[in-house]
Amino acid sequence: MANKKGNRRRFGAVRQLKSGRWQARYRDPATGQLRSAEQTYTSKTDAEVALTHIEADISRGQWDDPDKGAVPFAQYADAWLRDRKLADRSRERNEAVIRLHIKPMFGAGTLADVTTSRVRAWRGNLLAAGVGEPTVVKAYQILRAMMNTAVDDELIRRNPCRVKGADRYDVPERPVLTVAEVFAVADAITPRYRLLVLLAAFTTLRFGELASLRRRDIDVTGRVVLVQRAQAEMQDGKLFDKAPKSAAGVRPVAFPDEILADVTEHLEHCAGAGRDGHVFLGPQGGRLRRSNFRDDWIKARTKSGISADVHFHDLRHTGNTLVAAGASTRELMTRMGHSTARAALIYQHMTADRDRAIADRLGAMIRQSNGGAES
DSSP states (O other), X not given: OOOSEEEEOXXXXXXXXXXXXXXXXXXXXXXXXXXXXXXXXXXXXXXXXXXXXXXXXXXTTOOOOTTGGGSBHHHHHHHHHHHSOOOHHHHHHHHHHIIIIIHHHHTTSBGGGOOHHXXXXXXXXXXXXXXXXXXXXXXXXXXXXXXXHHHHTTXXXXXXXXXXTTTOOOOOOOOOOOHHHHHHHHHHSOGGGHHHHHHHHHTOOOHHHHHTOBGGXXXXXXXXXXXXXXXXXXXXXXXXXXXXXXXXXXEXXXXXXXXXXXXXXXXXXXXXXXXXXXXSBOTTSSBOOXXXXXXXXXXXXXXXXXXXXXXXXXXXXXXXXXXXXXXXXXXXHXXXXXXXXXXXXXXXXXXXXXXXXXXXXXXXXXXXXXXXXXX
């Protein structure tokens, strides 16, 4: 690779290669080693212009070592995940997203190979392949967080995850049951799960919070359920109790007097033994799992005549909606176990929308009445 022609300058030099293309060379400001520009050029002028830009970047302190981004992506992704402080279930979910949706596209290259255009194409391909939008958003968020760390590590200059709107999606409106429909499902379901349905709707606890309840967490006298933990399930089926995501997750939640009889009857006939006995058990007396509850939920949903689109989690959504009209933002946050007002405000906004619909119907009645009086 001997040069045919050379041209020395005050900063660096350009030379013509045997291929006929031109190469710019300069001293690495950190090591003093002679290095070549990342690409070659069709003309001597182009090479000299490139050298001028490199010199300007160095003088402004904006020059980055082009080789820093040469770190293998898969290696960096593994280290990034390993060093993050995550709960076991969150770590497992993140690992699955990286393995199934991120590494197939970027795993064979380097950090420098992750460009905005490739990120945009990758996201589009996932959606086109039928991967659910929530999963694609999660994958994009993980990739963006990973590349943010690479920027902090000074391995790349800027984060290539710059696709507008790719970090969020519009959550479709979930069904809201009436109180009558809640009791219809509770009446239709296997007796050992009747209270599970009622507490999900009228205390708005999540499935994991309900599954982890012990006898000692229920204060019958005060009509209160104390939420202190949530059950999580790993992909291998292992169950464990975890702390709530925030301090707000530990909370007392009052239940209506009207379901007290259901609470006492359940504790007497269906709950585990002793103060530490689980309130809700599976069909064989073991731990309650989504998998050993799902069939009973589907059968009860069908028998009660409610929509097949209603999920068990929609009972929580129903309860939050029912109480939103008469509760303050802080009261909603406390009951829901949220540390920020975002979710509470969503439910209050939904209530305002329904109130407007009621007002519109009243307006229609007024118009009808006025029209009738005038005729």
